[in-house]
Amino acid sequence: MEPEPQRCWPTNDPLYRAYHDEEWGRPVADERGIYERLCLEGFQSGLSWLTILRKREAFREAFAQFDPESIARFQPRDVDRLLQDARIVRHRGKIEAAIANARATLELRDHSQPLNELFWSHAPASNPAPRTPADWQATTPESTALSKLLRRHGFRFVGPTTVYASMQACGVVNDHLGGCFVREDVERERAAAAINRPAAS
Numbered sequence: 001m002e003p004e005p006q007r008c009w010p011t012n013d014p015l016y017r018a019y020h021d022e023e024w025g026r027p028v029a030d031e032r033g034i035y036e037r038l039c040l041e042g043f044q045s046g047l048s049w050l051t052i053l054r055k056r057e058a059f060r061e062a063f064a065q066f067d068p069e070s071i072a073r074f075q076p077r078d079v080d081r082l083l084q085d086a087r088i089v090r091h092r093g094k095i096e097a098a099i100a101n102a103r104a105t106l107e108l109r110d111h112s113q114p115l116n117e118l119f120w121s122h123a124p125a126s127n128p129a130p131r132t133p134a135d136w137q138a139t140t141p142e143s144t145a146l147s148k149l150l151r152r153h154g155f156r157f158v159g160p161t162t163v164y165a166s167m168q169a170c171g172v173v174n175d176h177l178g179g180c181f182v183r184e185d186v187e188r189e190r191a192a193a194a195i196n197r198p199a200a201s
Contacts, residue, residue: 005181025175027170032065038115038166045162047089083095119166139160143163174187
């Protein structure tokens with residue numbers, strides 16, 4: 001029997017394993033994809049990420065596939081509907097934040113810089129591989145700056161820790177450990193995406 005490949009965190013859960021191997025850290029460059037992950041990271045606050053993964057399809061169904069234009073039209077009756085939906089995290093503040101963030105996403109698109117471009121403009125100039133989980137950071141100067149900017153544009157539940165987790169999830173940073181078996185693949189995908197990032201000094 002072949003040994004298990006080295007991953008960033010141990011798990012026997014197939015859903016969590018697939019998320020690590022196939023999604024976490026791989027570049028997401030579209031507005032809807034960034035918005036979805038930012039919302040899900042907000043809902044995750046205080047919970048395990050596996051809880052969110054298990055509810056993800058229900059979240060997508062409840063939140064119009066995380067289409068910002070659709071969610072921006074949600075009304076108080078939609079909030080009431082979502083608060084009755086036992087398949088998702090029923091937290092009024094987080095639900096209202098997802099709606100506010102959809103509206104803020106449209107405002108960014110129309111009057112400033114699209115959300116996806118804004119996220120990638122805050123990628124660090126260098127991203128050395130963490131050696132152990134102890135090297136992972138909860139926040140960075142870039143996530144703090146992006147958090148402040150998002151809040152200035154009307155986003156909610158976007159503190160520096162939530163923003164950094166979203167940056168990790170979307171590949172704005174590659175925080176796979178140096179010995180992780182997918183780190184090099186992730187790095188190649190980020191390079192191939194050719195998303196505008198600051199040049200290393």
